[in-house]
Amino acid sequence: MSSKPISAPSSLAKIWRTLAFRLTAAYASAGLGLVLLATFSLYLVLVSELNRSTELFLRDKVNVLSTMLRERPDDADSLREEVELESAARRYEQFYICLKDQEGKVLLMTPGMADQLNLSMLSSLLNAPGGAALPMTGTQGKSFRVIAATAHVGGTQGRPVTIQVAVDVSQKDGLLRRFRLWFWCTSGILLVLFPLVGYRIARQGIRPVEEIATTARRITSSHLGERIAAEGYPYELASLALTFNNMLDRLEDSFERISRFSADIAHDLRTPVNNIRGEAEVALARARTIEEYRDALESSLEETVRLSELIGNLLFLARTESPLTHLRLEAVDLAELLEQVRAYYEASAADAGVTLTSGGAAEPVIVDLDRTLMQRAVSNLVSNAVAHTPEGGTVAILSESEAENVRIAVADTGVGIPPDALPRVFDRFFRVDPSRSKASGGTGLGLSIVQGIAQLHRGNVEIASTPGVGTRVTLCLPKRHPRNAPVA
Ligand SMILES: Nc1ncnc2c1ncn2[C@@H]1O[C@H](COP(=O)(O)OP(=O)(O)O)[C@@H](O)[C@H]1O
Ligand SMILES: [Mg+2]
Numbered sequence: 001m002s003s004k005p006i007s008a009p010s011s012l013a014k015i016w017r018t019l020a021f022r023l024t025a026a027y028a029s030a031g032l033g034l035v036l037l038a039t040f041s042l043y044l045v046l047v048s049e050l051n052r053s054t055e056l057f058l059r060d061k062v063n064v065l066s067t068m069l070r071e072r073p074d075d076a077d078s079l080r081e082e083v084e085l086e087s088a089a090r091r092y093e094q095f096y097i098c099l100k101d102q103e104g105k106v107l108l109m110t111p112g113m114a115d116q117l118n119l120s121m122l123s124s125l126l127n128a129p130g131g132a133a134l135p136m137t138g139t140q141g142k143s144f145r146v147i148a149a150t151a152h153v154g155g156t157q158g159r160p161v162t163i164q165v166a167v168d169v170s171q172k173d174g175l176l177r178r179f180r181l182w183f184w185c186t187s188g189i190l191l192v193l194f195p196l197v198g199y200r201i202a203r204q205g206i207r208p209v210e211e212i213a214t215t216a217r218r219i220t221s222s223h224l225g226e227r228i229a230a231e232g233y234p235y236e237l238a239s240l241a242l243t244f245n246n247m248l249d250r251l252e253d254s255f256e257r258i259s260r261f262s263a264d265i266a267h268d269l270r271t272p273v274n275n276i277r278g279e280a281e282v283a284l285a286r287a288r289t290i291e292e293y294r295d296a297l298e299s300s301l302e303e304t305v306r307l308s309e310l311i312g313n314l315l316f317l318a319r320t321e322s323p324l325t326h327l328r329l330e331a332v333d334l335a336e337l338l339e340q341v342r343a344y345y346e347a348s349a350a351d352a353g354v355t356l357t358s359g360g361a362a363e364p365v366i367v368d369l370d371r372t373l374m375q376r377a378v379s380n381l382v383s384n385a386v387a388h389t390p391e392g393g394t395v396a397i398l399s400e401s402e403a404e405n406v407r408i409a410v411a412d413t414g415v416g417i418p419p420d421a422l423p424r425v426f427d428r429f430f431r432v433d434p435s436r437s438k439a440s441g442g443t444g445l446g447l448s449i450v451q452g453i454a455q456l457h458r459g460n461v462e463i464a465s466t467p468g469v470g471t472r473v474t475l476c477l478p479k480r481h482p483r484n485a486p487v488a
């Protein structure tokens with residue numbers, strides 16, 4: 001089974017589906033949007049501040065003149081100075097003042113005002129004195145802000161005079177214009193710059209993912225040793241890489257087991273077949289007596305039995321791993337089952353000079369079990385224990401009942417298992433000492449079968465061993481198989 005690798009998108013239509021494109025678009029639009037928003041609000045603040053300062057200036061002028069007219073109506077020199085000279089001293093932001101009586105006759109006016117402003121237009125614009133400052137364009141195209149107010153000469157009952165003040169704001173307008181120009185230019189540059197920077201950042205962020213994908217693509221069953229070097233990756237991707245590496249570890253381990261398993265099967269099948277073939281070839285090499293033929297057939301039969309046992313075990317193991325396997329569950333008295341196994345092994349244990357005992361709870365413990373399978377599992381444990389216990393030792397079959405589970409333990413005072421071999425004893429075909437096991441007829445499938453049976457019963461199996469002291473294998477099984485448990 002092979003799946004086509006997802007290649008980089010070629011057509012433009014597909015580019016929008018790439019992560020780099022989406023990140024770039026998101027980054028660029030967010031960045032640009034924020035910059036535009038910030039600049040625009042800055043512009044609005046600037047406009048309102050400039051307007052405010054102009055307005056304050058105009059109102060200040062109006063106030064000064066009103067006060068002068070009211071408080072010092074006879075001081076014509078100061079008034080003239082204020083109207084005619086002060087503006088002339090300024091280079092920028094020049095202002096113009098015009099004082100008119102009620103008939104519209106000009107009393108005093110800043111020199112040059114008539115050149116800059118259309119006075120009748122100014123008067124009609126400011127027909128309601130006392131309002132806010134208004135914008136007006138001068139005769140030479142300059143921008144002005146204008147304001148008007150009424151003052152009374154010599155006090156509130158005095159003769160009313162209209163004060164018109166205009167200030168040249170083309171400087172400020174120029175500033176705003178330059179600001180807007182700068183704003184559009186910068187926006188144009190950012191429009192190009194943001195996507196470029198965004199793309200670079202996105203590519204940098206995605207690179208580890210691509211590296212992971214490249215490594216994953218390189219990995220095949222014969223190249224399971226490849227790992228992703230996650231140093232320097234950001235935390236999230238490092239943990240992705242680590243998860244990926246862990247998965248590879250497990251896969252590599254499984255592959256190794258499978259290939260070892262196949263090699264072991266081949267080896268274990270070949271030996272008896274070779275033996276049978278050798279026997280037959282030797283027997284057929286020349287004429288034999290009936291006795292010799294019988295011997296040859298007998299030893300072939302022995303090998304055949306071994307072979308069919310091995311095949312039977314392998315099939316059995318395959319079956320225990322299939323999710324379709326059904327248990328024939330029944331309520332079994334545990335003590336009775338263990339006693340049956342003990343009785344079965346009594347003779348062979350006695351032959352080996354090993355004491356075999358069984359014991360457990362005083363009250364009968366009833367467990368949901370597949371009787372045949374469980375007998376087989378316990379038998380495998382007892383036969384292992386007897387085989388690895390020297391003369392004079394003991395093998396005990398024990399049971400212990402807990403609230404939900406039962407524990408079946410087979411403990412011996414035998415040779416034990418070295419710690420480095422202990423984690424592997426449940427592997428198929430694993431034997432601590434193959435030559436010794438061969439003598440005892442073992443193929444290394446016994447404990448795998450025990451484990452398979454325990455798992456079928458939704459239980460597990462544990463082993464503890466000390467070399468030279470003994471071994472204890474414990475099966476832990478639920479009393480009520482989930483399939484039989486009453487629905488709550
Ligand atoms: N009770 C035990 N004492 C010492 N070694 C044991 C015991 N049970 C199992 N072993 C070791 O575990 C290996 C695997 O056991 P098993 O799967 O039953 O295979 P087999 O008995 O066919 O060799 C045995 O070869 C043996 O080395
Ligand atoms: Mg065994």
